[in-house]
Amino acid sequence: xxxxxxxxxxxxxxxxxxxxxxxxDCVIFGYDNDDLKVLTIECNxxxxxxxISLLGxxxxxxxxxxxxxxxxxxxxxxxxDIFLEEVKSFSKPDRHPFGRVITIAFYSLxxxxxxKLTDSADKHLKWVSVDEITEMAFDHKEILxxxxxxxxxxxxxxxxxxxxxxxxxSLKQLQTLYEVVLGIELDKRNFRRKLRxxxxxxxxxERQQEVSHRxxxxxxxxxxxxxxxxxxxxxxxx
Amino acid sequence: xxxxxxxxxxxxxxxxxxxxxxxxDCVIFGYDNDDLKVLTIECNxxxxxxxISLLGxxxxxxxxxxxxxxxxxxxxxxxxDIFLEEVKSFSKPDRHPFGRVITIAFYSLxxxxxxKLTDSADKHLKWVSVDEITEMAFDHKEILxxxxxxxxxxxxxxxxxxxxxxxxxSLKQLQTLYEVVLGIELDKRNFRRKLRxxxxxxxxxERQQEVSHRxxxxxxxxxxxxxxxxxxxxxxxx
DNA sequence: TCAAAAGTGTTCAGGATACACCCATGG
DNA sequence: CCATGGGTGTATCCTGAACACTTTTGA
Numbered sequence: 470x471x472x473x474x475x476x477x478x479x480x481x482x483x484x485x486x487x488x489x490x491x492x493x494d495c496v497i498f499g500y501d502n503d504d505l506k507v508l509t510i511e512c513n514x515x516x517x518x519x520x521i522s523l524l525g526x527x528x529x530x531x532x533x534x535x536x537x538x539x540x541x542x543x544x545x546x547x548x549x550d551i552f553l554e555e556v557k558s559f560s561k562p563d564r565h566p567f568g569r570v571i572t573i574a575f576y577s578l579x580x581x582x583x584x585k586l587t588d589s590a591d592k593h594l595k596w597v598s599v600d601e602i603t604e605m606a607f608d609h610k611e612i613l614x615x616x617x618x619x620x621x622x623x624x625x626x627x628x629x630x631x632x633x634x635x636x637x638x639s640l641k642q643l644q645t646l647y648e649v650v651l652g653i654e655l656d657k658r659n660f661r662r663k664l665r666x667x668x669x670x671x672x673x674x675e676r677q678q679e680v681s682h683r684x685x686x687x688x689x690x691x692x693x694x695x696x697x698x699x700x701x702x703x704x705x706x707x
Numbered sequence: 708x709x710x711x712x713x714x715x716x717x718x719x720x721x722x723x724x725x726x727x728x729x730x731x732d733c734v735i736f737g738y739d740n741d742d743l744k745v746l747t748i749e750c751n752x753x754x755x756x757x758x759i760s761l762l763g764x765x766x767x768x769x770x771x772x773x774x775x776x777x778x779x780x781x782x783x784x785x786x787x788d789i790f791l792e793e794v795k796s797f798s799k800p801d802r803h804p805f806g807r808v809i810t811i812a813f814y815s816l817x818x819x820x821x822x823k824l825t826d827s828a829d830k831h832l833k834w835v836s837v838d839e840i841t842e843m844a845f846d847h848k849e850i851l852x853x854x855x856x857x858x859x860x861x862x863x864x865x866x867x868x869x870x871x872x873x874x875x876x877s878l879k880q881l882q883t884l885y886e887v888v889l890g891i892e893l894d895k896r897n898f899r900r901k902l903r904x905x906x907x908x909x910x911x912x913e914r915q916q917e918v919s920h921r922x923x924x925x926x927x928x929x930x931x932x933x934x935x936x937x938x939x940x941x942x943x944x945x
Numbered sequence: 946t947c948a949a950a951a952g953t954g955t956t957c958a959g960g961a962t963a964c965a966c967c968c969a970t971g972g
Numbered sequence: 973c974c975a976t977g978g979g980t981g982t983a984t985c986c987t988g989a990a991c992a993c994t995t996t997t998g999a
Binding site: 491530531532534558561571 | 727766773807809811
Binding site for chain 2: 948949950951952953954
């Protein structure tokens with residue numbers, strides 16, 4: 470996979486008569502330093518030259534949209550086992566200057582600190598704070614906005630916040646994540662009581678290291694327990 | 708538009724080299740006689756000959772997926788102003804026997820009693836109870852299941868139940884709709900109090916006619932009031 | 946006057962919210 | 973011993989759930 474996998478550059482899978490192509494675009498959200506970011510690549514195609522764009526690629530003949538998205542994630546991070554959710558399609562006839570390019574948007578979640586971008590991808594990619602993004606190539610800003618909306622919705626309905634954090638995290642980190650992504654303030658005691666009552670965290674009996682104050686206890690997400698509770702009809706709601 | 712608009716029959720927009728085509732499929736939900744139904748068309752293509760299928764069509768060069776879905780709705784009902792929500796894409800490489808056909812699934816809601824199927828569509832189409840459907844052509848049963856799931860979710864989060872009822876309806880009708888679609892029982896008094904507190908119904912000061920018991924009061928949905936409340940952050944939740 | 950469905954209030958429990966102080970650690 | 977962030981409990985309010993009888997109409 471080369472840089473030409475940026476759909477901006479790869480032309481071959483576009484049928485020249487119908488000018489029809491089918492792609493996926495991934496909004497890869499990362500979280501680091503109490504900040505929500507998106508993985509971007511610089512666009513080198515007029516009229517969007519120099520603007521940032523999302524990671525996307527054609528869907529090949531032998532894969533479905535989901536697999537294509539996973540392939541992009543693996544290309545960027547070397548990892549396939551990443552949270553991924555389909556959001557919606559974007560298919561305005563004039564959305565792409567090369568012709569009819571219909572795309573399915575996904576968003577995915579990674580903790581930036583644990584995510585080494587692969588060598589091949591590294592030099593082209595950039596994490597950009599969501600707040601700082603005012604425009605993107607193509608209709609990618611619109612795609613980002615839709616995915617961000619969906620992320621916020623899902624974050625309140627399903628326990629996916631953990632996907633953005635390191636395996637071990639403190640309750641404070643988790644709370645800040647919710648506050649940053651949702652753009653709201655949460656009460657510390659109520660937040661903790663809520664999570665305690667959900668019973669989906671495992672106390673690791675460990676503490677933060679090398680902090681100049683009382684170190685926080687560390688937890689991990691109890692995926693197994695959640696799956697069980699979930700099928701019993703647990704209502705996750707923050 | 709002819710019957711060949713059923714994607715099963717129309718071949719031309721499939722590129723013969725790439726075998727790539729792009730379609731929409733509509734799960735058109737209708738409600739009648741306290742029963743949730745889906746509009747279907749008989750499939751006349753092997754290996755699905757005789758099975759029911761969803762209403763679908765190619766996306767043309769000058770429309771987006773949404774417009775294609777609306778076009779299908781207009782073809783079937785003569786009406787364009789119908790509730791429509793995109794659900795997800797279906798893109799398994801082998802999902803269609805003719806080649807690579809990627810589809811975007813939508814569901815829409817109509818009150819069957821108010822929906823005259825257009826003459827051209829009428830003879831081919833059939834309303835089938837959701838409960839009775841065990842198999843469909845292609846992966847349409849999977850599409851239906853996904854759309855039904857999404858309908859149930861949205862029905863609890865947004866005031867869309869009205870889309871399935873006549874303009875004027877009784878509270879009993881509305882409650883039964885929720886009970887039928889969600890497959891649950893609701894308490895009459897709690898349900899009515901809930902609706903009262905939401906303040907999104909207009910009392911028409913009218914009553915049912917020609918029923919052999921005390922006639923129920925009729926209401927209509929106050930779309931304007933809801934829009935206002937919604938932007939003020941009303942949490943609709945049933 | 947009967948059958949059939951419409952319509953209405955109260956109580957209780959559990960979850961959501963608001964709120965302030967002590968604790969542990971490193972420097 | 974001080975600065976910094978970690979950690980905890982209680983009182984109140986509100987919403988959701990459970991529950992039974994009276995009213996109106998047509999036949």
